[in-house]
Amino acid sequence: MQKVVAVLGGGIGGLSACHHLSKSPNVSKIVLLERSGRCGGWLSSIRRDDGAVFEQGPRGVRPAGAVGRNTLNMVSELGLESEILPVTKDHVASKNRFLYVKGQLHKMPSGPGGVVRTIPPFSRPIIQSVLKEILIRKGTEEDESVHAFVSRRLGSELANIAIDSLCRGVFAGDSRQLSVRSCFPLLYEAERSRGSIVLGMLMGSGGPKVVPSDLAKRASTESWTQWSLKRGMQAFPEALEDTLKRRERVELHHHAKVKSLNMNSGGWEIKLDDGVSLKADHVISTLPASGKYTHFTVVYSNGFGHLVPSSEDPGLLGVVYDSVPFPQHNRSGGLTTRLTVMMGGAWFEQTFGHPDSVTKQTLLDRATQAVTSHLGVNSQPVWSYVGLLKNCIPQYHLGHWKRLEKMRQYISNHNLPLTLAGASYDGVSVNDVIFSGRTAAEGLIGKT
Numbered sequence: 001m002q003k004v005v006a007v008l009g010g011g012i013g014g015l016s017a018c019h020h021l022s023k024s025p026n027v028s029k030i031v032l033l034e035r036s037g038r039c040g041g042w043l044s045s046i047r048r049d050d051g052a053v054f055e056q057g058p059r060g061v062r063p064a065g066a067v068g069r070n071t072l073n074m075v076s077e078l079g080l081e082s083e084i085l086p087v088t089k090d091h092v093a094s095k096n097r098f099l100y101v102k103g104q105l106h107k108m109p110s111g112p113g114g115v116v117r118t119i120p121p122f123s124r125p126i127i128q129s130v131l132k133e134i135l136i137r138k139g140t141e142e143d144e145s146v147h148a149f150v151s152r153r154l155g156s157e158l159a160n161i162a163i164d165s166l167c168r169g170v171f172a173g174d175s176r177q178l179s180v181r182s183c184f185p186l187l188y189e190a191e192r193s194r195g196s197i198v199l200g201m202l203m204g205s206g207g208p209k210v211v212p213s214d215l216a217k218r219a220s221t222e223s224w225t226q227w228s229l230k231r232g233m234q235a236f237p238e239a240l241e242d243t244l245k246r247r248e249r250v251e252l253h254h255h256a257k258v259k260s261l262n263m264n265s266g267g268w269e270i271k272l273d274d275g276v277s278l279k280a281d282h283v284i285s286t287l288p289a290s291g292k293y294t295h296f297t298v299v300y301s302n303g304f305g306h307l308v309p310s311s312e313d314p315g316l317l318g319v320v321y322d323s324v325p326f327p328q329h330n331r332s333g334g335l336t337t338r339l340t341v342m343m344g345g346a347w348f349e350q351t352f353g354h355p356d357s358v359t360k361q362t363l364l365d366r367a368t369q370a371v372t373s374h375l376g377v378n379s380q381p382v383w384s385y386v387g388l389l390k391n392c393i394p395q396y397h398l399g400h401w402k403r404l405e406k407m408r409q410y411i412s413n414h415n416l417p418l419t420l421a422g423a424s425y426d427g428v429s430v431n432d433v434i435f436s437g438r439t440a441a442e443g444l445i446g447k448t
């Protein structure tokens, strides 16, 4: 039987679900409901008249793994190949990542040489912790904080500096509260199945299979570490939206804020904020779920960037050197340095107070001060923009997996025609979210 499917939320997760649904003849109508005046959610790029592009959300996507290939396959389907800006393994942005510890920048160890020698800020070679890890007994907890897991298996120094910073650089979150099972499922599974992270990584894991497109094969042959698009990441949802608009069975609604969902004998009744109500046989929700999120501030003013462990400065997460991986996003003519200072995250309120009461000037001053003290840059920015991103990255705290299991069990026990997708559930990266949209669609229509 043909179905009417409503997709709630027009972020990259909702668009991905629509894209896959629109391939099936068994769906008679797809209705996308987006609260704001544009689709794309956090994929949002500021395009200035002088040609410069500044990302508000993600600035690069990783091509690796099944989910990375899946995204590149979609890029190909949308005809965006000529727009791709790849960054390869030998680029300085891939080789040079830094940690800011005790007032100094330290290059993160990389390659075999980087792990066998003692490289500050670490007090011993990383290989020592890695070799010992193989002998550490398996944990027995159903879940554990990322910090506790890494301290137990690799020692407290790697947990306090490297993993603390990594969690800030991916989740803007606190490794002492984030769940290892949900944030780093591969590490958790490696310990469970092989008894060791190192052995698990060496032996590899199953995971989903995705047949690579020519573009995904190119990414692998040319050893890309990340990619963006010439007109910024926002060009991706724009292309998806344009393609969907051309499909007869797809209806895209902007300024359509979903207020309530009710199930009755005729299916779902979806009420919007403006009083309009719609009917659907199935709902895929990619709306941000209620729960823990971080508030985040980005201030724009050789290498990828640097991260700051929470022990050094809790409210200052890191600085991205945007003009290094993507000089194509610089303004036309003249040299430019584009930087993004990332602040707040799980430490926002303790550092700046309530997000509604902090002034943009306070945030700009704090960011400028960090650029001066960390990088020795004394000149004032030519242009700056302060973005306060409220509730932007969902925080998968301890027990996240159990809450998810309960929700999905409830949906299944009550035969609710409802699927949950998007960043609130099974991974926050662009790749994970796109894959979750695909999985949600395929759960309804079968493999596409």
Ligand SMILES: Cc1cc2nc3c(=O)[nH]c(=O)nc-3n(C[C@H](O)[C@H](O)[C@H](O)COP(=O)(O)OP(=O)(O)OC[C@H]3O[C@@H](n4cnc5c(N)ncnc54)[C@H](O)[C@@H]3O)c2cc1C
Pocket: 008, 009, 010, 011, 012, 013, 014, 033, 034, 035, 036, 039, 040, 041, 042, 043, 056, 057, 058, 059, 060, 061, 062, 256, 257, 258, 259, 286, 287, 288, 296, 298, 389, 392, 393, 421, 422, 423, 424, 428, 429, 430, 431, 433
């Ligand atoms: C600053 C920042 C940097 C990031 N950097 C990276 C990176 O470098 N690499 C990477 O892979 N990932 C990165 N991410 C993560 C990634 O961008 C997001 O997790 C992903 O874009 C989330 O997509 P989504 O569709 O799940 O949610 P969203 O983008 O939040 O989309 C949800 C949509 O639902 C709409 N909506 C909300 N409520 C309603 C309602 N009631 N009715 C109708 N519509 C509603 C919203 O307007 C929004 O458009 C970053 C995120 C941020 C914030």
Ligand SMILES: C=Cc1c2[nH]c(c1C)Cc1[nH]c(c(CCC(=O)O)c1C)Cc1[nH]c(c(C)c1CCC(=O)O)Cc1[nH]c(c(C)c1C=C)C2
Pocket: 061, 062, 097, 098, 166, 168, 169, 170, 171, 172, 304, 305, 306, 307, 317, 318, 319, 320, 342, 393, 428, 429, 430, 431
């Ligand atoms: C300082 C804060 C943040 C920076 N980027 C993000 C935050 C919160 C958001 C983000 N960055 C990455 C992802 C996930 C991508 C994925 O899993 O595919 C998200 C949601 C990528 C990333 N950024 C850093 C690392 C180590 C990763 C993991 C993947 C990879 O190795 O590329 C480090 C990093 N992030 C930021 C800086 C300044 C920095 C390090 C030098 C900014």
